[in-house]
Amino acid sequence: MAEESITAEALDALTARLDEVEVYLHLDEKRECAAELERQSAQPGFWDDAEHARAIMAELSAARDDVKAVEDARAELADARAALDLAGEMGDDPEAADLVAEAASTAEVLGRSIDQLELTSWFTGEFDHGDAIVTIKPGQGGLEAQDWTFMLFKMYMKYCARHGWKVTVNDCPAAEQIGIDRATFTVEGKDAFGMLRAEAGVHRLVRISPTDAKKRRQTTFAGVEVIPVLPDDIDIEIAPDDIRVDVYHASGPGGQGVNTTDSAVRVTHLPTGIVVTCQNERSQIQNKAACMQILKARLYELELQKREDKLDEIRGPKTEIGFGNQIRSYVLYPYQMVKDLRTGVETGNVDAVLEEGDLDPFIIGYHRWATSAE
Incomplete structure (x- = not known):
């Protein structure tokens, strides 16, 4: 103005x-x-x-x-x-x-x-004003997708910092050559889930491949899942016989060792096949507790899906992380543009988005669009 x-x-x-x-x-x-x-x-x-x-x-x-x-x-x-x-x-x-x-x-x-x-x-949803668990996974694109996953991870770290939210990185293992295999982190702050659920879906990157000697244009995908941290008054019972707990050496992006003990924890829920890993903390007990919190949130989401068939209310429709399913495109070549395909919100300042985490125009635009569509 x-x-x-x-x-x-x-x-x-x-x-x-x-x-x-x-x-x-x-x-x-x-x-x-x-x-x-x-x-x-x-x-x-x-x-x-x-x-x-x-x-x-x-x-x-x-x-x-x-x-x-x-x-x-x-x-x-x-x-x-x-x-x-x-x-x-x-x-x-x-x-x-x-x-x-x-x-x-x-x-x-x-x-x-x-x-x-x-x-x-x-924000009128049951969990909108609470905390969130965010998971980023590579989709189509091979090595490029792992690098793209790491780029998105850093973008969200910047965005959370802009809002003064506390972030706990639960799992972020380095890929063998470039980027990361996945990232899971918990975000604590006012309206964290309400804000971040706008990001759930497939994110598409178009750029000149940094790993291609011929410098060809590459299209890459990564998927973002956002689920709420369940309040203490919601109790999800998990039978001890229904889980398998494995421990292993922890490592972080770039391959550095987090510590020299088998502190990283992988919890597999046998009835559903859900696997959760955590290697942020320095003890098995703390990492297992973090895994169980995430597992309970995912089981709750699964129960909602079975009981009410309203999974979209939590993280959006489950789709393949590839062509035709993206919610937002980040184009770095042959021009520069970030555009949300749901709302039409766009900007040519890709550095502000990717390097500085300036996502508010997209997130506010999404919620304005979603509210008007109700």
């Missing part, structure tokens, strides 16, 4: 968007919820059950955050409108231009805040 174009109509448009957000977020209900949770937290013996108390405090914090975000946005909107009104009353006074610039700057920041609030208001 350029400073010279700020108008009362533009502020009216922001007000209308904020009104919609307040409705979607059920702000009055959240105010009542926060008040009730505050009463509970003040009761004697509240902390006797520490786990329950932490859950209540987390819910209270989330409700307060939503209320405060909208109230702060309303205050900023009022400031921008007051500055613009005062500038109009000042006529040709040189200070009027400064007030218009102040209003425009406030409105620009406010617009970004409302973008984020709109996004949060669209």
